Amino acid sequence: MIRKTTGTKTTGKKTPLRAAALLAALLAGISGAQADATLDRIKAKGKFTVGVILSGAPFGSIDPKTQEQKGFNIDLARALADKLGVALETVTVTPPNRVQFLQQGKVDALLANMQVTEDRAKIMDFPPTVFDRAGGAAIGRKDSGIKDWADLKGKPVCVSQGSNFTQPLIEQYGAVVKGLPSQPESLLALKGGTCVVAVHTGATLGLMLEDRADEWRDYGILIPTEIVPADSVVWIRKGEKDTAAVLDKALRELIASGKLLEIAKANRLLNTAFIEEQQKTLSAAR
């Protein structure tokens, strides 16, 4: 076998791959060749653009009176923008489009109720400081007899599409998970008897039971523990070390100074134990 010059051969083999790569890049909207330009861009336009999710109080919602966005995510984004010394611009994102928005450069960072998972860490980066820990609580009729996560075996459980409680509910507890488009539909399905319990972020459910006590009087948080508590972080584009460093410093300052706890209390996060713990650790380290 005589070795030929493989020039034509490799290009012949590579062209479809390269075309596919180009297509994939186009499809995924990967804006290539961006070293850490984000910081310069933020400074240049005088704006920090954050993708926020408005899935309900306390994290993000629209104030019916003023039509303003409000919530923990919005306030935290504003505090970070202040630390960067620029104005804040928010862009509303949803679970299917949030990562694309970040990768396409429509937003500089995401504060979209996204906890750390292995898969997310592969395609994005985050400043290592964790600002909250969120897990799932189960709401259901008080007379349903559910007392523990293990009681959900073989029972229908409602979640919002895209919640990270889906997999543990199915794999660890053998529940039959029904994912509905968003929390309001899931809770309506719970009331309609489609499922025995609905599992959502503990903070949101607690607030709802408090604020709409009359409507939900037959219902309660049935299981004392939360499922898969995971770390909430700020997400940024992969490889942006400088942005990560700046945001991390800002986050640490916000936590240590007690500003984050203020924001949490102002937005009525019922369980602030984690943030208080972080505050102790970080102020001691100062």
Place this chain on the structure above:
Amino acid sequence: MQDAVRGFIALAAQVGLNFDFLTSPFELRMWLDGMTTTLVLVALTIPLSLVCGVGLAAALTSNRPWLAGPARAYVELTRNTPTLVQLMFTVLVVNMLISQALGGAQNNPLGAYFWLVAVISLHVAALHAEALRGGIEAVPAATVEAARGLGFSRLEVLRVVELPLAVRTALPAIVNNLVNLVKLTTIGYAVAVNEITYASLMIWTQRDNVVELMIVLLLFFSAINLAVARFGAAVERRLAVPGYGQ
């Protein structure tokens, strides 16, 4: 098989596509179940919609107002409201009322899947009925009169004269409706019926591999609808009557 999957994942990764979910048995099963569910839904709703469509068309073109009136009202109602809204309404509201009437959800055998099949079939049936009505009304009056003159009853005229000719006229529109029906099955995502879009959505919200799954979704539906359209064209050729409508 395992090696083939791993090879495919590696190949896809080279062009920046993340198909890692294929290695997770739980997600893979859900995804394949989703494809099966979509195919089963299509197989169920196509014949159902055709049968109901013929019935509705017969009622629409009948001379009896007590038949034609309600049929017309139903067609207008279902044709003029979004299918997604109809589905949400039946699953979240109507089904809840049925449960209450039966004294609890445990006594109600009807679930989201039943309503999805019912809503899609009946919605597309209305579209078929309109297409068939056009076909029935296109049958020359002389032909119908001749059949009546030979002593055929109204129903017999419909069965052996009007419908066979109407089907030939309406086929392109009916195939169009069936292509739409295949795409309509995706509204199952809104009521947690595990069809392929719901399965994809549940996976991509965990893994953020929207692009990869979207590509598969598009190819999957293209393939089904290509088959539906080819089949429709073949039926058209088979049924073609020389000299009629050509």
